[in-house]
Amino acid sequence: MFLQVKKKAKIRRWISSKQDTVKAMGQMSVLALRAQPLCFFALMLLQCLQGVFPLATAWVMKTLFDLLGQSLQGHVSPVLMQHLWVVLAIQALVLVCSGIISPASQYFNAELTRKLTMTMKCDIYRKINSIVGLAYFEDPEFHDTIQAASNSVQIGPLQALGTFTSLVQGTITLLSFLGVLIAFNPLLTGIIMFAVIPQLYVQFKLSNKRFDLVMMNSPEERRASYYSQILSLTQYIKELRLFNAGDYFLRKFIATTEEIYRGQRSEQLHALCWQLLLALLAGVVSTLAFIVVVMQTFSGWLSLGDVALYASAIASVQAALTNLVFALSRSNDSVLFFSQYTKLLSLEQPFAVSKTRRAVRPLTSxxxxxxxxxxxxxxxxxxxxxxxxxxxxxxxxxxxxxxxxxxxxxxxxxxxxxxxxxxxxxxxxxxxxxxxxxxxxxxxxxxxxxxxxxxxxxxxxxxxxxxxxxxxxxxxxxxxxxxxxxxxxxxxxxxxxxxxxxxxxxxxxxxxxxxxxxxxxxxxxxxxxxxxxxxxxxxxxxxxxxxxxxxxxxxxxxxxxxxxxxxxxxxxxxxxxxxxxxxxxxxxxxxxxxxxxxxxxxxxxxxxxxxxxxxxxx
Incomplete structure (x- = not known):
């Protein structure tokens, strides 16, 4: 009974955390929309188009292989050549549009990142400036929150936008190919879809570990920054030279930085081991899927064009799923850092400020x-x-x-x-x-x-x-x-x-x-x-x-x-x-x-x- 209650509580916490993630992603989207609405909508439109291009390319390749198969069998006709030129024209259009959309997306993404970064920085400094007392500023935890919020500004907007655009593009690509795969083999489609669950679980675990490491290193990061200031700012140089103390602070800087790097190295090695296992799982599933396609082809069920289409669909679906998993993992990173930004902005004043404020009169008594x-x-x-x-x-x-x-x-x-x-x-x-x-x-x-x-x-x-x-x-x-x-x-x-x-x-x-x-x-x-x-x-x-x-x-x-x-x-x-x-x-x-x-x-x-x-x- 106790284990059931504990399990239900764990499930509720997991659901609550995912709800918080969705809520935070919505808040980040609203923030991006507020920062630069034109760039936001343009970027979303371009990502939707980029999500459709893989299916268009796969359809072109299928049609092209089918037409080539007919020509190899001696069925060349004006109609076939007309179809061939139409297909090639469509492929050229797809390539040109893809070539144009990619740099355009980069431009809108960079512009939106700049605007979003400035908006978040101004929000942080306005909040800090609005705090009327000193209590927070003499609390190390407050400075850890500022450090984390500043980190979210440095990497958050770019990562959040990259995550959001990857989610949009990956979802469009996935949905466009799923119908093709389901029509081919529903069971195989299910295997490919379920194979992504371990990846999703592991990536979220790794994301939480990365965030915990950053928060744990926050005091050390501030300490290393302080030592670097001592080594470089004018007001410290006289005493450093007089007392020959520069090497002392250099050693402290190196020791603190190496301590930070040790934690990062350990976390990255742990992540690498899991990534290798996940890559092995993905390779096994892909191989199984391609074996099914090859066997169907030898049985005479598929044409060369079908092989090209289904092979492309398998590769695209698995790539889209993997990208979605990484995007969701990065979204978890973004949400965790964004939570420090919202935590800072939601801080109340360190002491009560009267709502019915009295006017301050000139001092007479x-x-x-x-x-x-x-x-x-x-x-x-x-x-x-x-x-x-x-x-x-x-x-x-x-x-x-x-x-x-x-x-x-x-x-x-x-x-x-x-x-x-x-x-x-x-x-x-x-x-x-x-x-x-x-x-x-x-x-x-x-x-x-x-x-x-x-x-x-x-x-x-x-x-x-x-x-x-x-x-x-x-x-x-x-x-x-x-x-x-x-x-x-x-x-x-x-x-x-x-x-x-x-x-x-x-x-x-x-x-x-x-x-x-x-x-x-x-x-x-x-x-x-x-x-x-x-x-x-x-x-x-x-x-x-x-x-x-x-x-x-x-x-x-x-x-x-x-x-x-x-x-x-x-x-x-x-x-x-x-x-x-x-x-x-x-x-x-x-x-x-x-x-x-x-x-x-x-x-x-x-x-x-x-x-x-x-x-x-x-």
Whole structure:
């Protein structure tokens, strides 16, 4: 009884998987139709015609052999010659049409592949761009899904179209010859048809194994890609040469790649063994079929034309069946990879986004953190615990603490890259979860500790802070002046059009900034947006002491009218803040002004004294 239930469940799963395959093939067809409808219909029409050509050729050969047989027996007549010329004309027409249709099909297939690839790539990047939080991007499984979806874009469209066209052409060829074979010998036809079942089963099994191998190798593929970047990108070269570490990463790249190849080699060897067995089975069936045709001919049942027709029918049916099996196997490959594409597109947001979104009003009272706690998952320890503080509008709060105390995580919560696990963050008394995340972020601007360096022009690097004004050179220059980088940019040969890349710029035109200059550029990007709230996460970490002092003196005036959160480990810079909060082990332990906290004589005073003493020692 248990075995029967288990068998029924297995059958149901098999049926369900085939239904999913059919559904996915339909989705891919709709996607191709949406990408380029004219090419899609043209390609399908041409494949249908190509599917009929083998039968037309077989009929021509049968008629030709029959006419030649009559002529050899001395039955030459004007009518026979007229029939012969008609048959030859039909064969010429078939050959010409076949010669025209083949390159035309290749063109439409290539054009449709290009359009489909672009459509799928845009779908993937739109989806990635629409994800409002960071949770997915810090999950390795998400990157495996992106890798698999990207693979489906690289090989999927071409393979899916090739599969679909093969299915159409093979089905037309098969149906056109089946009637001929059934009329000749129904039993033989049945044997040929049933002989394909083992091939179908094996090919689907091999297809699933190929997909499993690709998914299993996905982390290794990313690791190998990372090692190749280390070996070739400019930012790594100095340390690789200084520490003579290039060979180390080359060995890691080789070892990782060879591990990938070992799995592929094993899978392909396994597939080869099965392919040889299937080829043997196909050869036996073909031989049996041809023996039947030959025996019928010697018995006087068939003419030479019939032999040509039935031999062609046997070869064409078996070839069509084999091609259909391979096409179905490739369709399974395509469907499995396509499932990663649809899986990516169907991902929900990492946190709830309110459907009844409230408008974000200008900040008048301030931002309140009410008993905020956060951890990345239930398996992780708490990063922040019971955080409570109030940041008044148009004032500056400095957040200080040791590395790993949770300062940057707090920034992620304020910018709603994550939601608190517990507690609330209130914008003028309204929970920020009631706002559209993108709308909320339009009221904020920030420079992050790990700010981005874009291999683009200076204008683009700054203008990305306010994408709607990326062409407004006047606004970009003002932002650069606020950050103290304008004069440096003006001194460049191409000014704000200079490309900050040795990799993407035309030859000898790329510029490379120092770490401090890149940081000033990031500060300028922050100032591009006229935001109410400014978040500065270690904004001067890469600057020298003189530049840091000048920039902070400049900040005092620039921050007027803004609500500011300043995160730093340099206590010399926090005195400009209206209020200072000390974060230790994920908890707020002290809040007050610089003078008040020194008077308390606790953690802040100890850190400040230690840092001041270190400067004296220097």
């Amino acid at each position: 301030g931002i309140t953190l009410r008993d905020v706690s956060f951890r990345y998952s239930k398996q992780h320890s708490w990063v922040l615990r019971h955080i409570n503080f109030f940041l008044p509008a148009h004032q500056c709060l400095a957040l200080v603490g040791l590395n790993g105390s949770g300062k940057t995580t707090l920034v992620k919560l304020l910018t709603r890259l994550y939601d608190p696990t517990e507690g609330q963050i209130l914008w003028d008394g309204i929970d920020i979860r009631e706002f559209d995340p993108s709308e909320l972020r339009r009221h904020m601007s920030a420079i992050f500790q790990d700010f981005s360096r874009y291999d683009l022009s200076v204008q683009e690097n700054i203008g990305l802070g306010d994408r709607e004004r990326i062409e407004d050179l006047n606004a970009i220059q003002k932002a650069a002046m606020k950050a103290g980088i304008h004069e440096r940019v003006e001194a460049l040969p191409r000014g704000y059009q200079s490309i900050l890349s040795k990799w993407l710029a035309p030859r000898d035109e790329g510029i490379d900034f120092s770490g401090g200059e890149w940081q000033k550029l990031a500060v300028a990007r922050m100032f591009m947006r006229d935001a109410e709230m400014l978040i500065l996460d270690e904004p001067t970490a890469a600057l020298d002491v003189e530049s840091e002092y000048a920039l902070y003196q400049h900040f005092k005036g620039l921050m007027q009218g803004h609500t500011c959160l300043l995160i730093t480990h340099r206590f010399s810079t926090v005195r400009m803040a209206d209020c200072i909060a000390v974060l230790e082990n994920g908890c707020i332990t002290e809040v007050g002004t610089h003078t008040e906290l020194l008077a308390h004589g606790q953690t802040y005073a100890q850190f400040y004294t230690m840092q001041a003493e270190s400067y004296k020692d220097v």
